[in-house]
Amino acid sequence: MTHYDKSTIADLVDGRLEWSQLKAMMSNFKDPDRFDKYIAVLQERVPWDDQILLPLGPHLFIVRKADGSIVTKSRSGYEFGDYRQNWKLKARIRVRDTDASLQELYPAMMHCTPGWMELREYIDPLDGTLLEVEAVPPGYPVVHSFQPDLETFYREWLGRSL
């Protein structure tokens, strides 16, 4: 069975692994306890004690609070409410839909035409961390990107209750 120690997983999270290690990891069978070690590494690094149940991004997690409720929470500690709701609806949003705002990121002619596509930046209201970016046509609904089946994942894949 493939097996890595926790410090290897921590290096993986930090992007510090040697290429040869990384390549071997990708080409080999997956280590069955990766999720637990990964969560343990992440848990040590967040400034709050709520239990991480699933990471949604480098700075965004689904956590269980002391009162048992399950919410989406950012690294800074901002809570977006019940994890089944789209957290983006409670984030700060910046829309880049003009040539000037798009050319802050792209050289002219290599940026999108605002009438066809806009960039929506979803930002942590507490510390301003960019949590996600959508590139969609103007008027497109806010995308609810991921609706995990936490119960099934824990019970049937990890073999324990949530």
Next chain:
Amino acid sequence: MSNGMGNRPRILAIDAGGTMTDTFIINERGEFVVGKAQTTPYDESIGFLNSARDALHYWGMGVEEAFSAMVSGIYSGTAMLNRLLERKGRTVGLIVTAGMEDYLRMERAIQTYLGYSYSDRLHIVTHHHNPPLVPRKRIFGVRERVDVFGKVAIPLYEHEARAAAEQLLAMGVDSIVVNFIYSFKNPAHEQRVREIAEEVMAAEGRQVPIYLSSELYPLRADFPRLNATLLEAYAAEPSREQLQRVRQVTRDHGARFDLRVMASHGGTISIDARELARTLISGPIGGVIGAKYLAERIGVHNVACTDIGGTSFDIALITDGEFQIKNVPDVARFLLNIPLVQIDSVGAGTGSFVRVNPGNRRIEIGPDSAGARVGMCYPEGGVDTVTITDCNVVLGYLNPDNFLGGEIKLDRQRAIAAVRQQIAEPLGLDVYAAASGVVELFEDSLKNNLLGRIIGKGYGPENYTLLSYGGGGPLHVGGYSAGLNFEDVLIPSWAPGFSAFGCACGDFEYRYDRSIDLPIFPGIDDATRMQLGNAINAAWDALADQVAAEFAKSGIPREQIRFKPAIRMQYYGQLNDLEFRSPVQRIEEPGDILQLVRAFEDLYAKIYYNAARTPQFGYLATRAIMTGSVDVEKPALPHRVETGPDPDPEAQVGMRDVYWKGSWISTPIFAMDRLHAGNRIVGPAIIEAPACTLVVPPDRWVWLDRNDIFHMRKV
């Protein structure tokens, strides 16, 4: 092996591998001794000398006595390859056509996944760029352009060339490489850059060598040409010093022969040869050269060569007495335009790891390997995953007390426990059934690969003689040849040393290639044919001069050289070409062009189909090739007196329980060196030698011929 008096060593073959240096010394009767010593990478001559001493002590001979009797010495090794893999080469500066400064780093994209297993080729995140041999800051673009016809489209901007040379020298480079687009069609700009760089160097009082792609590898395809030329400057030159040191050691100890190196085209060249990067791959092709030589000597034309080592299964085909040459091979994740003997490698050898895929519960073999760490049965190796060798030990094929002549003790119980825990239990199988299943799967996959190669050439196994060598070949030959009707199955008794033996069989031969790109359209008149013929002759002549110049370095006059012109052709508009020996020595008359065309058509029909031929497109002669060889002494095959079919009673050294397809059979064990020519052994049987084990399955028998080669037959 032999001992006692009357040995006159004739030929020395050296294989300096990454860990061990092997020497193979052959006397005039074809008897040989093998020596081993640790490779000494900082100065290979030390390891070489230790290895030669080790070999010669079997004959009770000193190095001086032996070296002075030898007529020929051939070197092959991995030093240059290691220098490349470890990026420990020279500080090279590169001048290219302006606007193309990045193509070395872009690696034509393909180098991001060269050498990968099938699954990783599809697994995009595993693709990555290699550290470049020359960093971007030492790559300078100089404005110039030559078009596909060799015409100057933009003249050379000489002041830019001068500035580039000045800056490179200021950066302290050891050498300068110049590679311009289409320089093989018109080398004027590259040559002018050299002149300018030499002026700059003279002015600054510092000399570094300059390498022009149009001189070293004047072939189409810029990127492989760049790689090959860079390799020459980066890795080959420093390796030349190593070779000179080895040569010096042979001379200091009385040798009168001139040390030669195995080159990738299948011949040996002098260590003074200009294009030394051709010797980058030498070890693995030794087996194919040996097979070709063996085939000539015993009179077979088609040989399927199979070599099982610790990490790979190598297949090469010799068809009508010739091996195939690969045009643009890839070596160590580099595309090169150095012609290489075509060997197909399957990533599975005796050291390959065996795992049960937790997803689909299938057994997967390789592609990674324990290599010299053997497997779980060798605790000192520190491996934690089962290998093919472990399965062989579990099933009783391998004698745990006689692995590498007993130098390494194997722990059978540990192998059994590991196979049980890692393979058998997850699959719900008995441990022996599991090990047997693994070996069967391994052999089936080798068999399918072998069959695929033969059928791909338009032949069937019944057209070929199978030759099996390498440390693991004799162990599995019964398995991977089962059910295929080979004309014959040969296992030389010196199978583990066959590659080294093969290096000693190489011709002293130089090969030069040059892109020509001459269209031969249908319906041309005789005058046009003669024009084409003259152009081909001119290319052959120029290459022959190069061949002669290289031989002159070894003091060999032109009259002694046997020249063999060859050519590559394709239908006009195609992307790939075929290589063949020219049926005529020179194009003397218009009809000779037709002979070339006919030879191409015949070959094309053989490789593809008759119906695939499309002469209406016309032809393109893409490349002129000239090889020149001179006679050198080759090893004699062992020659033994034939006795009766029954082996001496003392040849059988014991009985061992061996697992054959579901049942344990008490199996006789023979000592290979106690068998005589003519002896016949009916399976099941196991024949052991210090470095290899020949497994004879229950439905097979083998006999040993006069040349110490086993033949395996069906009962």
